Amino acid sequence: MKFSILDYLEETAKKYPDKTAFADTKTSITWKELVLKARALSTILSAKFEAGTAIPIMIDKSVKTVEYFFAALYSGCFYSYFDATFPDSRIDSMIQTLQVKNIIADSRFEKKLSNLNIQALFVDDIEKQAEKNKAKYNDSRRKEIIDTDAVYANFTSGSTGVPKAVIVSHRSVIDFISCFTELFEITANDNIANQAPFDFDVSVKDIFSAVFTGATVHLVPKLFFSFPTKLLDYLIEREITTLIWAVSALCIISTLNGFEYKIPSKINKILFSGEVMPCKQLEIWMKNIPEAQYINLYGPTEITCNCSYYKIPKGVFPPPEKLPIGIPFPxxxxxxxxxxxxxxxxxxxxxxxxxxxxxxxxxxxxxxxxxxxxxxxxxxxxxxxxxxxxxxxxxxxxxxxxxxxxxKDTQIKHMGHRIELGEIEGKITKHSNITRSCCVFTKNKISAFYTGKQTEKKDIVSMLKMTLPTYMIPGDFIYIDEFPLTKNGKIDKRKLIEKISNL
Missing domain, CATH: 2.30.38.10 (Luciferase; Domain 3)
Structure with missing residues (x-):
């Protein structure tokens, strides 16, 4: 019986030692190399982090990032990806939540980290030490891992303004991915195009589906999603077969008429989640890649990626206007x-x-x-x-x-991220001109209403950028004399949404 993710990694490395495991635009690594590199790095990490604790990692998405994820596991710890673009206040909150003293980081983030209460361990220094200690790998921590130990911590938005760290165990990942890869027929022959950031749990399906099957994961640069022609060239050149993407990422290609340029015909599995898939966009995909299997996935971070799925029957076109989230995973x-x-x-x-x-x-x-x-x-x-x-x-x-x-409440899913509207409202009301705010989510856009003094949008946005990620900043800021109220004295959000429709 396999008790940890590392059991699956090592089994795959034995089956496919020289097969590419992960690749970015600059480099790649085989399964055998990944095991050896992660073990070597873990000799250094084990001396810096206590077993069972979090290892924060701030490295741009790359093969190197993946190496450190598995090095963290070999250290008997769990990893948590820190996005360097987040405001200092948010990163500081994440540091406090995980109660960590050290962070693995690229040296180019030295200035940013100097402003935070944490000690940076720079990749270049670790690499040099690991090279010297390559033959000194000690598997004592690895042997102590049990299936209820944590693999990763992903942060979600918090209604109190404090992000929450969801902790997911080896057993949860094993039970989910085993089922996931079998249901959707992911094999060693697949090339998976990773779209999701590493702090978003869609990436968990990319990384560990490969670990369990020997598939290859290609890390798509974020920049390519701003240029559909580059993105499509990449999918074709890498002979991509599998997309496990957020809905908004798929819609970038379809809304910008990307298929008029080229069609990545080797794609045979398209799995999407994070938001409701617009029917018109799905139709465009199905029309241009009709032989692929399309799967609607549902589930929050707290249940290890997904808990239900719906396979759109092949040959059914157009798809239903309202897609079911389907049936539970077995x-x-x-x-x-x-x-x-x-x-x-x-x-x-x-x-x-x-x-x-x-x-x-x-x-x-x-x-x-x-x-x-x-x-x-x-x-x-x-x-x-x-x-x-x-x-x-x-x-x-x-x-x-x-x-x-x-x-049930004010929490939404936007651009693939879980967001509490209450957190945004709290940040907006910190502006000196604003007395109260209320955010609504409609037509796939966050709109903020506020009372107080009418204020330039750029001034509010400038303030919010200091404390919120870009995806949490509303698209509209609408001044209102007073909020409409329900009979219970609460803000009537339905009337606010009506106002947006009438603008």
Whole structure:
């Protein structure tokens, strides 16, 4: 029985030692080389990080980044990717959450890190030490790994303004990816084009699908998504077969008429998630690559990537206007619970989607929020059964399939990221001219309403860039004399959305 991700990595390295494992635009690494490099690096990391703790990594997405992910695992630790473009305040919050003293970083981020309360361990220095210690690899920590130890921590937006770190174990990744690769027939013959940033859990499916099968992962430069012709050339040159992308990434090609330039005809699997796929965009893809299998995936970070899927039947065109999120993965259980914690099974009845199974994350690192959403199944009185309450509303259709409805609260999914609108509102009201704000999400855009003094948009945006990632900054800022209220005295968001429609 395999207890850790490293068991799968080493097995793949034995099967395909000289096959390319990961490749970027400048370099590549074979499976055998990856194991040897990660082990060598772990000799240095083990001296800097205690077993079972987080290893933050701030390196631009590349083969080298992947080497350090696995070096972290060989060190008996877990990795967490830090995006260098994030504001200092957000990175500082992530540092405090993980309670780390050191960070692995590229030397070009030295100035940024000097402003933060953390010691940078630069890649160039580690590489030199690792080369000297290559023959001194000690597998004692690797042998101590058990399947409930953490693999990675991915941060999500927090309603309190503090990002939450979702911790996912070896067992969760093993149980999910084993099922994922079998269901969607991912094999050693596949070339996977990695689109997702490494702090977004879509990338987990790319990295570990390859580890489990021997497929090759090609790391697509972020810049290429601004130039569809470059992106399509890349997909064709690398003979890409598999896309596991966020919806917005697929839409870049289809909305900009990329297929009029070239069609990457070797693609045979297109899996998408993170947002609702616009029907018109899906039609464009299906029209131009008709033989591919199209799969709609659903699931939050807290349940290891996805908990349900829907395979669009081949030959069905155009696709349905509202895609189902389908059925649960075989090793996961989905429960729809109403406000009284009663099980809902009737068609067209909305309820909160909750998930049970070994793919449920360990919880949030260093956060009392864990106790609020990782809870005992209220339907199960005889034994312990942990579920994750997603906060998403869903329903069964008359066809027996699950359909996503929306959020119970103000949390949204935008550009592939989980976002709490409350966090944005809190940052906006820090502006001296603004007394209150309310954000709404409609037509795939965040719009912010505010009261106080009318203020130039550029002034608000300039302030927000100091504390928020770009994807969390609203597209519109709308001044309003006073907020419309419901009979309960709450801001009437429906009326705000109506105002946007009338603008």
């Amino acid at each position: 090793n996961e259980r989905i429960l729809l619970l109403d406000e009284n914690n009663k099980l809902v099974t009737e068609p067209e009845t909305e309820a909160e989607l909750c998930v049970s199974g070994t793919c449920v994350a360990l919880g949030y690192y260093n956060s009392i929020k864990t106790e609020e959403v990782f809870v005992q199944n209220p339907l199960q009185k005889a034994k312990f059964e942990r579920i994750y309450r997603t906060g998403d509303l869903a329903k069964y259709g008359n066809d027996g399939l699950l359909y996503y409805v929306g959020r």
